[in-house]
Amino acid sequence: MPTKPDQGARTPAARAENVLDVNDLAVHFQLQGGALSRLLGLKSRSVKAVDGVTLTLRRGEVLGLVGESGSGKTTLGRALLGLVPATGGSITYHGRERGDRLVSQMRGAELRRLRTDLQMVFQDPHAALNPSMTMEVAIGHPLVIHGIASGAELRQRVEEALERVGLSPVERFLGKYPSDLSGGQKQRAVIARAIILQPEVLVADEPVSMLDMSVRAKILQLMLDLKRDLGLTYVYITHDLATAKYFCDRIAIMYLGRVVEIGATDEIFAHPRHPYTKALLKAIPEPDPDKQVPRDLPRGEIPDAAEPPLGCAFHPRCPEAVAGCGWESRDLRALLEEHWTRKVEAYDDELELIGDLDGLSTPSTTAKLGSGGAGAVRALLDRIRTESPDEPLWRGVTGIDPAGNGVEVHFRPADAPALRRAGSVDVACVLYPEVPGAGS
Numbered sequence: 001m002p003t004k005p006d007q008g009a010r011t012p013a014a015r016a017e018n019v020l021d022v023n024d025l026a027v028h029f030q031l032q033g034g035a036l037s038r039l040l041g042l043k044s045r046s047v048k049a050v051d052g053v054t055l056t057l058r059r060g061e062v063l064g065l066v067g068e069s070g071s072g073k074t075t076l077g078r079a080l081l082g083l084v085p086a087t088g089g090s091i092t093y094h095g096r097e098r099g100d101r102l103v104s105q106m107r108g109a110e111l112r113r114l115r116t117d118l119q120m121v122f123q124d125p126h127a128a129l130n131p132s133m134t135m136e137v138a139i140g141h142p143l144v145i146h147g148i149a150s151g152a153e154l155r156q157r158v159e160e161a162l163e164r165v166g167l168s169p170v171e172r173f174l175g176k177y178p179s180d181l182s183g184g185q186k187q188r189a190v191i192a193r194a195i196i197l198q199p200e201v202l203v204a205d206e207p208v209s210m211l212d213m214s215v216r217a218k219i220l221q222l223m224l225d226l227k228r229d230l231g232l233t234y235v236y237i238t239h240d241l242a243t244a245k246y247f248c249d250r251i252a253i254m255y256l257g258r259v260v261e262i263g264a265t266d267e268i269f270a271h272p273r274h275p276y277t278k279a280l281l282k283a284i285p286e287p288d289p290d291k292q293v294p295r296d297l298p299r300g301e302i303p304d305a306a307e308p309p310l311g312c313a314f315h316p317r318c319p320e321a322v323a324g325c326g327w328e329s330r331d332l333r334a335l336l337e338e339h340w341t342r343k344v345e346a347y348d349d350e351l352e353l354i355g356d357l358d359g360l361s362t363p364s365t366t367a368k369l370g371s372g373g374a375g376a377v378r379a380l381l382d383r384i385r386t387e388s389p390d391e392p393l394w395r396g397v398t399g400i401d402p403a404g405n406g407v408e409v410h411f412r413p414a415d416a417p418a419l420r421r422a423g424s425v426d427v428a429c430v431l432y433p434e435v436p437g438a439g440s
């Protein structure tokens with residue numbers, strides 16, 4: 001594994017300088033819409049890929065965006081470069097020095113400047129390279145399209161970039177096509193193309209996850225060397241906490257479009273606070289086979305980002321969930337289904353009592369169920385409750401009232417928890433209420 005980046009970036013003076021300020025950023029994708037679906041009366045659905053993210057990128061640091069697939073890491077990375085429009089909130093590039101210009105408001109020359117200052121390195125180096133371009137053409141391409149260099153100067157800068165990323169002797173690589181190169185060499189070429197414009201920030205989206213194990217550490221080490229030599233700032237996107245631990249100064253843990261914990265890497269690893277961070281850390285493969293730990297996250301799949309759980313989006317999977325975490329109709333449905341997997345023989349009779357389960361699929365803090373009479377439905381719920389008295393969902397129930405031929409179960413409404421200071425990190429979880437006076 002590569003060595004840690006130098007600590008110079010952590011000096012107080014460097015800390016004061018924010019390259020990017022992200023404030024309450026939202027990127028929602030509309031899944032259905034347009035005139036036709038409105039005409040047909042279809043409800044438009046949106047995916048909240050990024051939903052209320054606030055963070056800063058400090059000059060000279062490596063900031064990790066870490067989370068499972070679908071947590072919004074790539075979308076956030078692309079939004080930083082202005083490659084995907086924000087639907088809410090703001091991103092400011094060098095706010096203090098350059099007068100709070102928002103990325104979303106940049107046009108023309110200013111946007112072109114941003115696109116040279118911030119570069120992205122993607123996961124799949126093969127897809128990122130045009131198969132019909134030689135390395136000389138591909139790596140020099142950004143200089144040509146921005147009209148920055150041509151002729152002998154272009155060639156010289158391409159050679160320098162190749163040298164820097166370790167594709168040398170350069171004469172051997174200038175005329176090569178992507179298909180002539182190994183995966184690691186292709187990613188080196190992609191990195192050469194990204195640094196040739198002398199950017200300030202590299203957003204590296206899972207840059208080693210498609211490479212062989214044997215070359216991953218070498219590419220990460222190359223990136224750290226380049227950072228030191230060229231004074232770069234990195235956003236490192238990964239689902240892999242093990243590489244983040246070695247690579248990042250600070251880490252933002254993301255879950256379903258939100259940052260749930262952010263702080264210094266050492267602190268997050270030594271004292272993870274958010275239950276999701278703890279679960280991710282437990283899932284890191286243990287190199288020592290005698291110390292095997294369970295690798296799966298608890299309780300099920302990542303929910304659908306188009307209809308995330310109410311309250312804290314992690315609550316259906318959270319082993320530490322409490323009454324105020326946002327329990328709702330879909331949790332009750334999951335609980336009933338779980339009950340029937342244990343009591344298969346009761347399924348037919350009880351389902352008749354409960355009636356249609358589909359009504360529970362619409363997210364709501366009021367769950368209507370039952371067609372067999374309020375008393376009988378309530379008695380059934382009581383029986384299920386005695387079967388699993390520790391199930392935190394029950395603590396979120398504020399009342400069960402008769403309604404029609406069944407009951408209405410009311411849950412305590414909850415907002416998604418905001419990031420709050422806890423020790424030296426920020427955590428979005430009801431278990432960490434802000435300590436008064438401990439502002440950041």
Ligand SMILES: Nc1ncnc2c1ncn2[C@@H]1O[C@H](COP(=O)(O)OP(=O)(O)O)[C@@H](O)[C@H]1O
Nearest residue numbers: 029047049068069070071072073074075076305
């Ligand atoms: N262009 C898009 N249109 C619709 N949904 C999208 C689009 N891009 C991403 N998403 C959705 O946004 C969520 C976050 O995706 P992404 O940013 O790729 O996450 P990650 O990089 O963490 O895997 C996912 O549910 C994904 O399906």
Ligand code: SF4
Nearest residue numbers: 312315318325429430
């Ligand atoms: S708020 Fe905290 S305790 Fe509650 S579900 Fe979310 S992570 Fe778990």
Ligand SMILES: [Mg+2]
Nearest residue numbers: 073074075205
């Ligand atoms: Mg991604």
